[in-house]
Amino acid sequence: MKKILLSSCFSLYCLFAVQIDAKAQYVLKDADKQYELYNYAKAVDLYEQAYKKKESLHAAERLAAAYAYMNDYKQAESWYAIASKMSGSKPENILGYAKALQSNSKYSEAKVQYQAYIDQKKDVTERQKDVWLSSCDSAVRWMKNPKKVELINEKALNSTQSDWGATTYQGGVVFTSDRTNTGFESKESSPFLKFDGAKTPDKKIYGWTGNGYLKLYIKPSPKDSLALFPIKTGTKYHVGSATFTADGNTMYFTMTPIPDDLEKVKNKPSTVNVEIYSSTKGADGKWGEPVAFPYNDVNKYSVGDPFISTSGTSLYFASNMPGGKGGTDIYVSLKTDAGEWGKPINLEEINTTGNERSPVFDANNNLFFASDGYVGMGGLDVFRALRDGAGIGKIENMGYPFNSPQDDFGFSLNEKGGIAYLSSNRNNGLGNDDIYSIDQKMIIAFKLEGTVFDKKTNQPIPNALVTLAKVNGGTVKTEADEDGNYKFNLAAETEYNVIGEKTNYRSDSENLATIGLKTSEVLKQDLHLEPVEINKAIRLENIYYDFDKWNIRPDAAVELDKLVKIMLDNPTIWIELGSHTDSRGKDAYNLSLSQKRAESAVQYIISRGVNKNRITAKGYGETQLLNKCANNVQCSDAEHQLNRRTEFKIVKQ
Structure with a gap:
């Protein structure tokens, strides 16, 4: 009988495992x-659900790549770390x-991984x-x-979405944004698009980011409100990145109209590339119909x-037209005597084998541009190419904090x-x-020094990253440094984290x-980092x-807020939250109650802003x-209380 029972239990376990695997495959x-249609915001949610059901290299790789495409580098780091250590992983995951x-x-950790890939x-x-190894050393x-700039x-x-490419225009500022729910109304109901070739893309939401499409906005003066830039483009998709002639009467900008001759294949992503258009202001002050740049080719390459x-x-x-040196190159087109x-x-x-973009010239004909093909801090960095006679002389990185580990571009x-305005997706925006x-009048009044320690061992942590946030x-x-020491310059009358x-x-x-603080002094502040121990139960006190x-209860909410x-x-850790009872009462009842x-x-934790994919509930009954107080064992209330607890485990970092 026992063999039959064990066999039945094993069969049920196998059936349950098969069902979980089938669900994971369906979600995957x-x-x-969604990933193949470049709808990364939707794809990551589904991949995380699939990974929770069944851990797989495919899901981890796709999550890493999708988060990288969405510029969520903390999540990308976490998933690439996981993918690079899984069985069957490719060297590209190390890269x-x-x-x-x-x-x-x-940077020190990045250099180790670059060397491992090499x-x-x-x-x-x-x-x-x-470029890889020197960039890490130079950035540090x-x-x-x-x-000495801020x-x-x-x-x-700025908004909670993407805002970039600001340029001055007649005392105001024109810039590009993909903000949604602005309240602005447009008669048109307003990089490239990728979408299911059998149907046109969503006219309100761009799947790559989950935000709206890019549009041009204007703030005529510091006292004025934002408004859509008053030009009729005829497209419901991306419009942005504008530049104006000296008299302000002609503008050049990028746009992505959907062409009538676009090849559409069912279940295959179609590509609509960025194009440049121009518009001239008429005598009535209204912008004319957009005119296409003659070297656009929407089906072959982007021009922006x-x-x-x-x-x-x-x-x-x-x-990125054919014949270039890298991903995107910088080009110039000269106007002929005939005006063409x-x-x-x-x-x-x-240009390099990487990507160059955002060309801007100053009054001395020096070129400022963004590139990821030179030694830099990461992503696109801002560079200045000094004019040397008729050619280009020294090319210099503008340094930190002009540049960051993320993309720094779209400046004027x-x-x-x-530099008047700079666009960046750096952290803490x-x-x-x-x-x-750019404020180039930063006055240094104080200094901050400290050491980063391991909270468990009290030993210094070398090469820790320290951020000073005003x-x-x-x-x-x-x-x-190698001894865990760091330092910053501080301004007067300022609060920091x-x-x-x-x-x-x-x-x-x-x-x-x-x-x-009245006299110049050195402030001291040490930091203590707690090691992450995977699957170690950590008790949450006072959860009743x-x-x-x-x-x-309100008293429990206070403690749960600490976990929040x-x-x-x-933001990369996932946890299991477990609830435990004592042995009094029926086993099945206790298991149900704890769940x-x-x-x-x-x-409650999800309601406080934590993504549902990051936390799992587990009732252990x-x-x-934690002690001998099982069924039918006499124990004191204090001994039973030890078993009634709420714990969390970090299951992914």
Whole structure:
């Protein structure tokens, strides 16, 4: 009889496992479809659900790549770390891990992973090796010796979505944004599009980001409200990245109309590339119908990031047209005597095998541009190419904090030739890409010094990442030295948060201020990071429930909020929240009650802003007692209380 019972239990277990696997495969198939249509925001949710049901290399790789495409580098780092260690993983996952670490300012760790990839891939060119490894070394040096400037987030322009490409125009600012729910009404109901070729894409939401499509906005003066830029484009999709002639009467901008002759194949993604158009203001002050740049080719390549010279006779732009040196190159088209645009010329002195974009010239004809093909901090960096006679001389990286580990691009210059506005998706912004202005009058009043320690061993942590965030202001970062020491410059009358991070540790943060300090002094602030221990149960104290109830009491909410903070401060960790009872009462009842309590706690945490995929409820009933107090064993109330507990385990970091 026992053999039959065991056999039946085993059969039920196998059936349950098969059902879970089938569900995981179904979700995975749906996730793949969204991923292949470039709907990354939808794909990551489905891949995470599939991974929770059944861990797989495919799901981990796709999550890493999708998060990287969405510029969520912390999540990309976490998933590439997982994927690179799984059985059957390819060297490309190590490269992805290195790039994600670099994007998160973890340069010493990134260098180790770049070297690991180079060791496995013998075909990496010497130039590429030098760019990767030298970039890590240079970035650490630049962060420890920052330029005396401050980047100011232009909150009057920025939203929680993507805002970039600000340029001055007749006393105001014109910029590009994919914000949604603006309240603006347009008669048109308003990079490239990828979508199911059998049908046109959603006219409100761009699947790649989950945000709206790019549009041009204008803020005519500091006192005026934002408004849609008054041009009729005839497209419901992307419009953006504008440049104006010196007299302000002609503009060049990018646009993605859906062409009638676009080849559409069912269940295959179609591509609509970016194009450049121009428009001229009429005598009535209204912008005319857009005119296509003659070298657009919507089915073959993109043409974007236009910049018109002061004379109006040179149009610079970025394109991935055939014949270039890399991904996107910078080109110039010269206006002929007949008033037509000549064939694009590749700026070979500037372009690399990487990507160059955002060309802008100052009054001295020096070129500012963005590139990921030179030694830099990561992503696109801002460079300046100094004019040398008729050619290009020295090309220099603008350093930190002009540049960051993320993409820094889409800038414009002031009348003195300095950078007026800069676009960046660096951390701690309001949205994805944000617009920043440059304050070059930063006054250093105080210094901050400290050491980053392991909270468990009290030993210094070498090369930890430390971030100094001004309250309601910008951030700067540095990497601690081999002894865990770090330092920053501080401004007077300012509040700051200082945050320490390191792979395999939970972050730590402290508050400090220079408000009221009269004499120059060195402030001290150490940080203590707690090691992450996977699947180690951590007890949450003071989580109590009323008898036979599972609703969250106010006193329990206070304790659960502490866990919410841990999860929000460490956005890549996943946890299992477990609820345990003592042995009094029936086993089945206790198991059911504990599950309800765990689910109630999880729902509370989700309601506080934690993604549902990151937390799982598990009721253990009386199956994991901490002492001898099992069924029919006499124990005191205190001994039973030890078993009644709520715990959490970190199951993924």
